[in-house]
Amino acid sequence: MKKPTTEFWQRAFLAFTVGLFLSCAARVSQGQEVDRSKKPASGAPVALRIPAIQMRSLKNGIKVAVLEQHELPLVAVRVVVDAAPTLDPSGKEGVSSLTAAMLSEGTTTRTADQLAESFADLGNRVTPSGFTTVVPNVDSSMKLLADMLLHPAFPAPSLERLRQNSLATLKRQMDQPSYLARRVFMNTVWGAGHPYERTPTEESLKAITRDDLVAFHGRYYRPQNVKFVVAGDVTPAAAVAMIEKAFGKWPAGGFKARYTIPAAKGAAPGTIYLYDRPSSPQSVLLVGGVGPARNTPDFYAIDVMNTALGGAFSSRLNLNLRETHSFTYGAGSVFSYRLTPQPGDFYAISQVATPKTDSALVEMMRELREIGAKRPLSADEVSFAKSSAVKSLPLNFETVEQIASAGVNVLREGLPLNYYNTLTASYRRVTPAQANAAAKKYVDPSRETIVVVGDRKEIEAGLKAAGLGPVVVVDENGKPVTK
Structure with missing residues (x-):
């Protein structure tokens, strides 16, 4: 007996699909005719209900929000770091974004390639902003997340690659009329030098050094500026235990992120x-x-x-x-x-x-x-x-x-x-x-x-x-x- 070919299975699937369609059509035709001149009535509104947000704290002060959802054996962990671009030092606009990007470029114990191999072994990716995985992989994923957030290596070759990527992105943006409109808007509304107006430039990106990234990380990537969200098949007690295990020794220090925002300078009305x-x-x-x-x-x-x-x-x-x-x-x-x-x-x-x-x-x-x-x-x-x-x-x-x-x-x-x-x-x-x-x-x-x-x-x-x-x-x- 010959082994069924790919063409055989394609024809069989097509025949099954057509038969199923004709069967459904016949059932519809036997029932009440649909009056297509009238708009179907909308169903009753679906009430919105999401899991309650249960707040907990680690011993070092990190806040943890837990949302239990036990329908599937999945857990999503997200990290909220208060380190916005408005904290960039003057003349070094882009430090915050480059610092965040460099966290996945290797740690003091793992290169970027070794991190990638660990992700492949787990079957899920872990980024500095979190991960989603099956329950058995949560602890291992949490360890990788902690390594990236607490022990980044900031390798110089990676910094140069990301810097060049940022410069290329900036060059492309300068060709985009919508980006240019936003630049003019922010400058005219808020005024030159305002925290909301400041954005990475070719000069500022080229001025950023590895020491700038290390300093920014040490200043703002601290427990007082970090919160966790854990959603899925997990209890508050379990969530706190696994985060405490990975992040409980994150040392205090640095600075609380604070934003001093001056008033808008304003543009000439009607101009x-x-x-x-x-x-x-x-x-x-x-x-x-x-x-x-x-x-x-x-x-x-x-x-x-x-x-x-x-x-x-x-x-x-x-x-x-x-x-x-x-x-x-x-x-x-x-x-x-x-x-x-x-x-x-x-x-x-x-x-x-x-x-x-x-x-x-x-x-x-x-x-x-x-x-x-x-x-x-x-x-x-x-x-x-x-x-x-x-x-x-x-x-x-x-x-x-x-x-x-x-x-x-x-x-x-x-x-x-x-x-x-x-x-x-x-x-x-x-x-x-x-x-x-x-x-x-x-x-x-x-x-x-x-x-x-x-x-x-x-x-x-x-x-x-x-x-x-x-x-x-x-x-x-x-x-x-x-x-």
Whole structure:
């Protein structure tokens, strides 16, 4: 008897699939006919419930958040280190990111290749930010994690490789109009030298030494700046025991991460800051300014309002610029937040066809102006935004990794431990009046910075003729240029 060939099995699978389809179709045809002229009724909303966040502490002060989920024999461990780029020394921007990247480049007892071999033996990868693995591998994975966080070697060849990678990334970013728009935005809104404006440059990356990384690690990678999240098939007692075993001897010292953030210097209101990108087929429009802190009591009203303004495909900005006028493939708006109680950013953004730059900006400004004035959000818009927020939530907590990410968000943002289990009710309480009040308070184009990145010779005259404000040509640092 001949051994079945690959072609035989392919034909057999195809026949089985077709037969199964025809069988299901026959069963459907025997039942009630589907009226395709009517939209199917939505099912009952799924209540969002994630495991309770149980807080514990190690003897050296490290906080541990545990979220029990015993459906599968999996455990996700995440490390939250408070060592943000705003802590980079002046002139050495990029130290924090290079320090974090170098932690996986070898330890005092294992080279990077030996670490990779250990991961292969386990069948799961371990990074300085954590791991996900089966229960029997947790202890071994935790040992590797501790070795990377506590005993990095910072090998010089790896530093040079990562430095060159960072320089290449920076060069690519300087060719991206959206990146350039953000650079101009941060400089004009916050001001040159502000912690939020400072970003790695070619000069700062080249100035960073191995000693800088060792110093940054010793200063901020300390128990007082570290938290753990453990989610999955584990109890709080077991989680604390395994982390205590690996990290209990992490010595105190260094400094508590503290952020001194000066106020925004602010741009000239009503001014268009134009960055010249010759021969650009599209222009980037970015309109925004200082946003609220994450702990604002208006958070849910802001989120609902922004969904209707520019946070969904059916939002006002996208329907106007894309669907009505065909200026762009997409337009939206964002409220981005930093660590509480630091202020955030708000901006509307779109990439539009170069010949339509001025027309698109006029429409964008009109939408920003009218949502808080003569065209407030309707009850239907608010209802849709609330429904979108609530109905999408369960999809974000299907896996152990997603549950661990929720714990990370709670710790990083300083949110209440029951935050996610009250999220649905918090969204549903938002009224149209509250959403419209948020629009009036937080979306005011008369106070916003206008940034345009595009081909100056093609768009400057149109921008001036639009009558939105004076046009100032600037470099990527927001400084006026004379040519």
